Amino acid sequence: MGYSEVTCQICGVSFNVSRWPTAEEVVAGLRQRPWLDGATHDYGHKWDCVYGQCQVIDTREAELDFSDDGRQDDDGHVDWGSDRLHKGDDGFYQPETDSVEEEYEYDTPNESEEETSVGASETTTDSMDGADPAPVGDSLYQAFIDSLPAQEPGSRYFWAKHMRLINEEDASSADDRRWMDYQHVSGRGCRNTGAYNGHLLSAEEARGCSTLQCLVPKSRTEPFLEEKLDEPFEKTGGFFLTGLSDKVPCADDQWPATYPPRHNTDRPKAANFLLDSRLVSEYAIPFHPTCLEVFKRACLHRYGEVNIQALMDWYSFDASCDVMLSEFPRHEAVREGRRQYWEHWRGDEFLAADPCFIPSLKTYLDKAMARGSTITSPYEAAVPTGGCIITSVGNDCFSRLPFEIRVELLVRLEPGDIANLRLASKTYRTLPQYLFRKLLQQNYPWVYEAWCTLPYSFWATKEGWDIRKIDEDWEDEREFLETRIQILKQEVLPDSSNEDAIASIEECLKRKEVEYENNFQSRPATHLPVSKTDWYRLFCDITQNRQRINGLRNRERIWKDCNEILDRVEGYRAAGRLEPEMTDTKRREETRATHDVRTPFHEIPGVTGPGHAFPNIGIPLSM
Known part of the structure; x- marks a missing residue:
């Protein structure tokens, strides 16, 4: 068995994506986040690290450091690269318990040992107060070192003082094995593919990128007992949600450990591919919790209600290697990153960004509501005339149309066409806020703060x-x-x-x-008031910056994947392969068992598909 990564069934990105910390974060002693665990220095890009001004922490030297308080960490701070903490069976760090401390025969050490101990402590303290190596040209690092108290350097100092720039001698070394002992710290020009550059993806943006949750089929023999945290679809549907896991092991190694255990399940069988229909009721659908929130809103936009059953039905039919790896039209960045080990290419950092809680987007939303506080009506003029004095428009053919029809015509135009029409017709010199709200909802439905009030789970x-x-x-x-x-x-x-x-x-x-x-209550989502939002400025901000905001760019990508899933489910139902409603595991098994060969989506009779071209691939359900 080889190494293979579990990916999110909705968005296709691995749960083992990582982000390198920046030097500023190491110096400040920020808590290690789950997405850093398991990230190793990719020594195949050593020269890129030299040119990118990257740094490393030599964990071997750090482990040999016995300076006072050097190994002490504040509460909640996990040692960076330390072997003193090991990963338990549940995937979380636990303190070592099998170490044996040296005991003296008497209550106090003998005189010679005590003198030696005192001398060693003084020597260590002197070395700490003296020449500690600092990275060349890193003024922020040096300023931090100078500001530290001499008596209690603390854990932040402990790791930061072992951080140094990667030089040409390191890169030209033939001993690549030692690079595995380094904790990489990204520079601004870092192109190391072992994790995403911390300067291009902030820690806040990367929140939840390695967090797994699953939908698990309910047992057909045991009664389902409701729990306090159950969502409505769990009570009525055929699946329930597991807890969360921040450390997802190899798919060929073991099942991920989730917390808290839910419905007697703490290790769901998270699988991306189903090879045997007889086992469909035993496996769980893995996804990011944030991706499921995007899927809920895609259902609301299309059906007016959340339809988790559609996700379950799609998984039953399309969870095969060929469909998931080749046929399903993923974003090109996903295809480029999906290797045996996830390749973190520079420029694709948005794949790991939180699609729900987006710091930059919130800034634009807050500004739009602040600017709209003086707006009295959604029909108020949003675009000024630019100093033009509008007089007679009697010869303008558009002036004879009612206001509602004129607005409806604009909604069907591209932004560039609207600008041209404003130049050609005086009737369109002033445009209402209402128009830009409709344009935002039509062109950017994934900015669901403009129309959705559903709270976040x-x-x-x-x-x-x-x-x-x-x-x-x-x-x-x-x-x-x-x-x-x-x-x-x-x-x-x-x-x-x-x-x-x-x-x-x-x-x-x-x-x-x-x-x-x-702590376990749903979180209200931002909802823009219709009459108190500057829709024009918000539409312009989103149009100009949608490709620059990591989280919004990722949300748009996931939104397209969710709609592709819904397109396929509707196609299967139109072809008679799915009943209008399938609410239990047994009926889903029976439906799937009647189709021993998977027919490519575009070849199903009566299905036109969503406009994508799929390869002519069909594989048996069992191998």
Whole structure:
């Protein structure tokens, strides 16, 4: 068995995409994010790293550093490249437990050992206060080193002081094995394909790029017991959602570990390809939680309701190697990156950007609402006349048309054609805000903040480590408060029963529990008010910057994939291969079992397809 990566069934991107940190992030001691785990230095691009002003942290030297507090990390900060923390079976870092500390025969070490220990400590401190290597030309790094307290350098200093520029001697070395011991730090010109350049994709944009969730078929023999976090479609449909996983192992190795366990499932059988129809009820559909949110809104735009069943039905028919790897029309950047190991090509960073929570897009939305605060009506003029004085328009043929028809004509034109029409007809010199709202919805439906009020599921707002930390913190806090209550009940004084103190703590416990529950509430999405938004400026901002905003560019790509999925499901239903509604696993199995050979989508009788040309490929269901 070889190495193969699990990819998102909706968008086609691997869950093992990574992002290199920047020098500023290492110096600032930012927490290591899940998408950095497993990223290794791609020494095939060593010369590109030299020219790109990249840096590395030699993890071997760092492990040998015994400076005071050098190995101490603040809470929640995982050692960068450290072997002192290992990955547990659940895919999360856990402290080593099998190490044996040296014990003295007596309570204190003998005199000679104590002197040696003290001397070693002084030497280490001197070396820390003295000449620590700093990357050449990195003024930010040097300024940070100079500002550190001499007594307590801390974990940020520990890793930053082992960071150095990659030089030509490193790149010309014949010993490539040692590059695997380096933690890469991207420079602005970095072209290393082991992960995306941190200067071109921010940490906030990359949130959730390695987070997996699955749809799992419900058991046909055991009753389905509802849980507190179930969404409506889980209660009525044939599938349920798993927890989240930030570390997805090789598809040939083991199933991903998800947290929290849901419906007695913590290791779903996440599979991109189905080779045997008899096993369809055993496998789970893997996807990014944010991609599922885009799919929900694509369904709303088309049907007026969320139709998760369409995703399930498409998976049952098209989850084959040929369809998923060749026939399905993925974005060219996805095809270029999809290798045995994901290739992180410079310029394709948008593939790892969060399509739901987009910092740059939020800035434009906030500006549009701020500028629209003075607008009184959506029919108010959005585009000024430019100083032209409009007098008689009696000879203008468009002036004889009602306002609604004139607007409807504009909606069917491209932006360039609208500009030409404004030059040719005085009737169109002033354009209403209403027009640009319709143009935005028609040309950029994936900017669903303009028409959709559906809140985001809390799953899309979290990563796996987020939920685990929320649960652990709540358990610790609850145990602490409950212990205080028990102590107060046991230590009752003769003149007091501690009732007031106990009541106060119980009230605090209830308040903390409400705060904990609020972490699992859906998050309201931004919705632009119709009459208080400058639709003209927003339309212009989106038109000019849609290819520059990583998250919006990724959302547009995923939106097209979602609509391709819905096109295919409608085609299968039109051809009679799918019933109008399929709500249980058994009926889905029976439908699929009647078709022993997969017919290419464009060759199904009665199906015209969505306008794509597909290769003439058909494969059997079993091999």
